[in-house]
Amino acid sequence: MLPDVLGPTRCRLPPPCPTSRCRFFRPTCLSVRRPPPLSHRSALWSPIMALLLRACARASRAAASRQVSTTAATPAAAAAAAVPTPLPTVSVTPGGVRSVPAGGGTTTILPRPIYLDTQSTTPVDPRVLDAMLPHLTSQYGNPHSRTHAYGWESEAAVETARAEVASLIGADPKEIVFTSGATEANNMAVKGVAAFYASKKRHVVTTQTEHKCVLDSCRQLEARGVEVTYLPVSKDGLVSVDAVADALRPDTALLSVMAVNNEIGVVQPLAELGALCRSRGVFFHTDGAQALGKIPLDVNALSIDLMSLSGHKIYGPKGVGALYVRRRPRVRLEPLIHGGGQERGLRSGTLPPALAVGFGAACAVAARDMPADEAWIAHLSARLLHGLTSQIEQVFINGSTEQRYAGNINISFAGIEGESLLMALKDVAVSSGSACTSASLEPSYVLRALGVDEELAHTSIRFGLGRFTTEAEVDYAVALAVKHVQRLREMSPLWEMMQEGIDIKSIQWSQEH
Ligand SMILES: Cc1ncc(COP(=O)(O)O)c(C=O)c1O
Numbered sequence: 438m439l440p441d442v443l444g445p446t447r448c449r450l451p452p453p454c455p456t457s458r459c460r461f462f463r464p465t466c467l468s469v470r471r472p473p474p475l476s477h478r479s480a481l482w483s484p485i486m487a488l489l490l491r492a493c494a495r496a497s498r499a500a501a502s503r504q505v506s507t508t509a510a511t512p513a514a515a516a517a518a519a520v521p522t523p524l525p526t527v528s529v530t531p532g533g534v535r536s537v538p539a540g541g542g543t544t545t546i547l548p549r550p551i552y553l554d555t556q557s558t559t560p561v562d563p564r565v566l567d568a569m570l571p572h573l574t575s576q577y578g579n580p581h582s583r584t585h586a587y588g589w590e591s592e593a594a595v596e597t598a599r600a601e602v603a604s605l606i607g608a609d610p611k612e613i614v615f616t617s618g619a620t621e622a623n624n625m626a627v628k629g630v631a632a633f634y635a636s637k638k639r640h641v642v643t644t645q646t647e648h649k650c651v652l653d654s655c656r657q658l659e660a661r662g663v664e665v666t667y668l669p670v671s672k673d674g675l676v677s678v679d680a681v682a683d684a685l686r687p688d689t690a691l692l693s694v695m696a697v698n699n700e701i702g703v704v705q706p707l708a709e710l711g712a713l714c715r716s717r718g719v720f721f722h723t724d725g726a727q728a729l730g731k732i733p734l735d736v737n738a739l740s741i742d743l744m745s746l747s748g749h750k751i752y753g754p755k756g757v758g759a760l761y762v763r764r765r766p767r768v769r770l771e772p773l774i775h776g777g778g779q780e781r782g783l784r785s786g787t788l789p790p791a792l793a794v795g796f797g798a799a800c801a802v803a804a805r806d807m808p809a810d811e812a813w814i815a816h817l818s819a820r821l822l823h824g825l826t827s828q829i830e831q832v833f834i835n836g837s838t839e840q841r842y843a844g845n846i847n848i849s850f851a852g853i854e855g856e857s858l859l860m861a862l863k864d865v866a867v868s869s870g871s872a873c874t875s876a877s878l879e880p881s882y883v884l885r886a887l888g889v890d891e892e893l894a895h896t897s898i899r900f901g902l903g904r905f906t907t908e909a910e911v912d913y914a915v916a917l918a919v920k921h922v923q924r925l926r927e928m929s930p931l932w933e934m935m936q937e938g939i940d941i942k943s944i945q946w947s948q949e950h
């Protein structure tokens with residue numbers, strides 16, 4: 438049984454309460470005395486939205502039928518029929534989505550594990566949702582319509598959002614191209630730059646631990662005759678600046694190195710790489726999806742020429758992102774999508790104002806909250822690490838312990854079986870170091886590039902902490918991991934052999950036929 442760890446959670450938003458849609462009831466917040474209405478409290482959670490919408494539809498059908506019957510009934514019957522049917526109270530806890538019937542009692546409808554997977558995506562911040570709502574309701578103009586006020590107001594909102602995104606990375610708003618996310622931005626940067634400069638430069642450098650969308654874009658370039666160097670990383674997951682310097686050639690068009698790694702959280706030496714590229718006349722692209730709003734980023738201080746960004750990794754909506762493209766010295770690229778010539782011809786298609794506004798608001802919130810977020814996440818990260826390492830022996834942190842973002846903790850547990858561990862931790866939503874391909878669990882290519890043992894890669898778990906993660910959630914995850922790692926080790930012959938000092942790698946396993 439999962440505890441109701443949300444409980445009297447400390448609110449993580451700065452005073453005064455900026456929204457009526459917050460589920461984090463804090464003592465100082467007006468929402469405590471005036472709990473937000475049902476629909477508001479649930480607005481962030483799509484499964485509950487579905488439940489609510491169904492409940493609303495039922496309620497309005499019932500109301501409609503009551504209205505019909507009141508016209509034909511006696512005044513007393515009409516008065517009785519006018520009493521609204523009490524709705525259940527729906528609330529979200531990390532333990533599950535609960536519906537409390539109006540008559541009392543508690544029913545868990547959908548069990549939901551505790552969410553510690555913030556690298557995969559983040560919940561939309563209530564302040565972001567507030568900013569988006571008008572653009573999903575009354576302000577529905579096409580931002581590219583030049584002939585009426587509906588278009589102008591949408592365009593103004595999109596331009597404000599563009600400025601908010603630009604401001605978070607020290608860029609000019611004209612250097613921001615909205616995309617559908619970081620995948621599109623990465624494709625656009627890698628393929629677009631290589632295509633534009635193809636007549637003079639036919640070489641690209643990247644690392645083996647990039648996101649799949651960069652690696653697959655590079656594979657596409659190879660199919661078109663561009664040469665790509667995939668640099669290895671060291672045991673701590675960092676690329677060597679000297680190795681990059683050796684790999685750059687006079688015909689290198691682009692270096693693409695991720696800012697914060699999505700699997701292990703290591704931060705690459707961006708300033709050194711940027712300075713190196715600038716001195717060698719090579720464009721420097723970084724995938725900043727996991728870095729934006731988490732670590733300070735200034736495109737000028739870091740000499741970044743192109744940077745991919747994503748909305749849903751920073752408490753904004755899914756389906757929106759951006760590519761930063763430097764104007765001075767100018768970076769040219771071939772567009773991926775052709776059409777109406779929006780986004781200065783680099784990305785045709787009608788912009789989604791609600792998504793762009795949400796992304797902009799998420800950047801504005803991040804700019805204000807970054808110091809508070811950083812302190813909170815560092816505190817949770819230390820609590821999680823201490824909880825695990827003080828109670829379980831033989832746990833290994835994957836990636837550099839110094840050059841890292843604290844909210845991404847990738848840990849391997851020795852002497853147990855990866856699949857059993859994942860099954861045991863099913864009450865906590867985490868990501869594992871194994872990707873499910875076909876019937877077998879393949880260890881992650883990122884951990885393999887670090888030289889992590891196959892067994893350890895299989896038992897690696899990524900704990901993702903964020904703005905809304907609570908201490909109680911961390912404590913619950915630690916307690917669960919401690920309990921199950923100990924239980925699995927007690928049953929593991931591998932662990933027994935390790936305790937006896939046998940080198941597991943030296944064993945010749947025989948196969949029965
Ligand atoms: C480092 C990195 N790059 C790119 C992406 C893709 O981002 P999006 O979902 O916005 O396309 C992700 C998300 O998983 C990521 O972590």
Ligand code: FES
Pocket residue numbers: 448449450454455456459460461462463466467468
């Ligand atoms: S409780 Fe109101 S903003 Fe968090």
